[in-house]
Amino acid sequence: MEMEHFDVLVVGAGISGIGAGYYLQTRSPGRTYAIFEGREAIGGTWDLFRYPGVRSDSDMYTLGFSFRPWRQAKAIADGPAILDYLRETARFYGIDRRIRFGRQVKRASWDSGSSRWTVDYERGAERAPERVTCNFLHMCAGYYNYAQGYRPPFPGEESFGGPIVHPQHWPEDLDYAGKRVVVIGSGATAVTLVPAMAERAAHVTMLQRSPTYVVSRPAEDGFANRLRTLLPAKLAYDIARWRNVLFQMWFFNLARKRPEKTKAALLGLVRQQLGADYDVATHFTPTYNPWDQRLCLVPDADLFEALKAGTASVVTDRIETFTRAGVKLTSGRALDADIIVTATGLDVQLTGGLEVIVDGVPVDLAQSFSYKGMMYSGVPN
Known part of the structure; x- marks a missing residue:
């Protein structure tokens, strides 16, 4: 069975992953993409945190998407309102149809000969090991450990x-x-x-x-x-x-x-x-x-x-x-x-704890140079 391949694999279905999906669809409509989400729900932070009063401490005119106006009266919005905004945005643009839930990405291995990433992930509650390939890997998994x-x-x-x-x-x-x-x-x-x-x-x-x-x-x-x-x-x-x-x-x-x-x-x-x-x-x-x-x-x-x-x-x-x-x-x-x-x-955690390998050599991202928070030295896209 041939391994599934995407032009772009987005990891994480929170605010960054949904934004990435929108721009991939509108600016590179010819490219294939999927969004892998480790949990069973859209929203990332805004679905995970449920404590009393949970809210953004950034106004929604700057936190929100530039392409999707925030229409509610409160600019300092509560968590449920932000989660509704994310769900509605993903649904309106069809991004939700590109999301595959219960995919916990564990390892990404780059091969310069084929110019591809091989991405290993665990699927579902059974944590069944599976694998896909992609040309570009876009990590939208946040900056902290979701498990603790x-x-x-x-x-x-x-x-x-x-x-x-x-x-x-x-x-x-x-x-x-x-x-x-x-x-x-x-x-x-x-x-x-x-x-x-x-x-x-x-x-x-x-x-x-x-x-x-x-x-x-x-x-x-x-x-x-x-x-x-x-x-x-x-x-x-x-x-x-x-x-x-x-x-x-x-x-x-x-x-x-x-x-x-x-x-x-x-x-x-x-x-x-x-x-x-x-x-x-x-x-x-x-x-x-x-x-x-x-x-x-x-x-x-x-x-x-x-x-x-x-x-x-x-x-x-x-x-x-x-x-x-x-x-x-x-x-x-x-x-x-x-x-x-x-x-x-x-608990601060880079790229969701992803293990990165380039041409067979493990990479410690903490020892690399980060360019504008987007790219790492010695690590291809």
Whole structure:
């Protein structure tokens, strides 16, 4: 039986893979392609993550596809809305018909003699080994390990009396209503979880080792929504998209050129939200300059609103040990908890853990030079 061959094999059916499918169809309609997806669903990140309040911290005019206008009122959209957008886009352009689910790509071997990749993958729950060939291999598998998040061990965690949950694998049946919750971390996931869980929990504490810059902006983009009432949808979308892109570029460059001024402005906005009596210096003032690390975005100031309402709080300290009742800190303070959420980040993984071989020689991509995040030195397309 002859091995199946594609001009282009796309790996991953998330936002990047769907975008790749669109451009292959429209700009290279004569080429054959398929999208291999290891899971059984479209959406990547937006199907995988199911924790309370999951959302994008980028506006949908810049995160969304340039060819498919975002039409909803909220620019800072929640996960289910983004997933619907991806599904609808794939369905509208027929990209969903090119997706083969349950294909876990494991190895790609390049042969210079035939100018082809031989791609080994496992199919279905049985993980049956199969193989295809392609001329171009387009990896759209994301930058982290889908099987597990980054989860550092904590002293004494086996003694804790309640559940310990990582957001990447949120239990559908987790009931946190009326419970005391400690969320470990202060990144994008933590600042999303805290206000969302505070709506039903008895109290939510965000426990951080060090602060992060947190910026609030309206969930709805009034300018973009107004444009949609005046202009055709695609034109309005393009204008809003470029406006936001240029603003972000301007703000980033300002932060790099005038870090102290930018820092003072960001902290001033936090003080406006929380009031003069709140200890912004301890809980919201990082030791680094803006954009040395990512800023965290909170739509409609929801994190600050939860803090002001008393349904949530921030503690800046270090963990000494977990106890049966919660967490003991190095300061001696104890935090009681019924549930602990470890919002400790992602397990970074290049190309979905793909093994790459070029003319029989294994390649360590971490030791190669990456060109514009697209190509690797010594590795053909």
